[in-house]
Amino acid sequence: MSKTVLITGASSGIGKATAIHFQQQGWNVIATMRSPEKDTELNKLENLQLEKLDVLDVSSIEQAILNGIAKFGKIDALVNNAGYGAYGPLESFPRENIIRQFNTNVIGLMDVTKTIIPHFRQNKDGVIVNISSIGGQMTFALGSLYHGTKFAVEGISESLHFEMKEIGVKVKIVEPGFIATDFGSRSFDFQAGNIEDYQPLIGALMKQWQNPNNIVSQPSLVAEVIFNAVTDGTNQLRYRAGEDADFLLDSRKKMTDTAFFEMMNKQLGN
Ligand SMILES: NC(=O)c1ccc[n+]([C@@H]2O[C@H](COP(=O)([O-])OP(=O)(O)OC[C@H]3O[C@@H](n4cnc5c(N)ncnc54)[C@H](OP(=O)(O)O)[C@@H]3O)[C@@H](O)[C@H]2O)c1
Incomplete structure (x- = not known):
């Protein structure tokens, strides 16, 4: 019998590429998104069920999981992918944007996970993949919100993996680069604000991110890493995706805080 994966944020980017990859590998796919009525591509694929799921709406999470189990009988893996980036000086952020960033990337991920765990516990089986980022292990300037959420995802996942082991469930963290x-x-929720003191740093960060020499990978590469994390049968917790992820996270591990921050500041022209 084919296995089944439920993916959040499958309308675009990494989530969509992951839905396509699992489907091509013979899996049943519950591709969830906020606006399934806008999809024009995934609904043409066999063994793929579109479900409405907004991670900020618990009843939509419960319903999507129930519908997915009703359709395919069982869910074997969950990919918590839905998320977005909020960048800019902390001072520039309205409180609602701060709450929305943490509710989406952190509380939403926990709500989806918490809702599916009883099913996994009943089956004594399941894999939970949480999409973190290189930004869950290191930070770029002006990312106190985004990195706050991804550092949280890392801590949540790492601790959760101990209790999930008790019920036969694996937890995996995937850390993509650009x-x-x-x-x-x-x-992208970018709040530059109008405080003059931060504008040089904002300009420098934009220049750093738009550097044509940056390594940028395709979402299909992340999809392959996620598939491997779900199917490799190991207890490995962390997986990187992208050459830049390897370089940056290896550097972060090898260097002292001071040396790493000096390197990052140099890239910002400081
Ligand atoms: N791209 C990168 O460089 C990068 C690097 C590291 C990590 N990541 C992580 O990868 C994940 C996917 O991002 P992406 O790069 O594929 O960007 P993307 O193409 O913009 O996809 C983001 C997805 O999240 C969904 N989403 C946002 N808020 C949601 C909510 N409240 N409920 C349900 N879905 C919601 C979006 O749905 P709508 O279509 O409805 O907006 C969309 O499907 C994120 O967690 C991100 O932090 C990305």
């Missing part, structure tokens, strides 16, 4: 998706455009 990936060509809607992350930097439609999904």
Whole structure:
């Protein structure tokens, strides 16, 4: 019998590529998104069920999971992918944007996970993949919100893996580097604000991110890493995706805080 994966944020980018990859590997896919009526591509694929799921709406989470189990009988893996980036000086952020960032990337991820765990516990089986980021292990300037959420995802996942072991469930963390998706455009909440003191840093960060020498990977590469994390049968917790992820996270591990921050500041021209 084919296995089944439920993916959040499958409307674009990494989530969509992951839905396609699992489907191509013979899995049943519950591709969840806020607006399934806008999809024009995934609904053509066999053994793929579109479900409405907004991670900020607990009843939509419960319903999508129930519908998925009713359709395919069982869910074997969950990919918590839905999320977006909020960047800018902390001072520039309205409180609602701060709450929305943490509710989406952290509380939403916990709500989806908490809702599916009883099913996994009953089956004594399941894999939970949480999409973190290189930004869950290191930070770029002006990312106190985004990195706050991804550091939280790392801590939540790492601790959760101990209790999930008790019920036969694996937890995996995937840390992509820069990936060509809607992350930097439609999904980006950038609040530059109008405080003069921060504008040079904002300009320097934009220049650093737009450097044509940056390595940017395709979402299909992350999809392959996620598939491997779900199917490799090991207890490995962390997986990186992208050459830049390897370079940056190896550097972060090898260097002292001071040396690493000096390197990052140099890239910002400081
Ligand atoms: N791209 C990168 O460089 C990069 C690097 C590291 C980690 N990541 C992580 O990868 C994940 C996916 O991002 P992406 O790069 O693929 O960007 P993306 O193409 O913009 O996809 C983001 C997805 O999250 C969904 N989403 C946002 N808020 C949601 C909510 N409240 N409920 C349900 N879905 C919601 C979006 O749905 P709508 O279509 O409805 O907006 C969209 O499907 C995120 O967790 C991100 O932090 C990305």
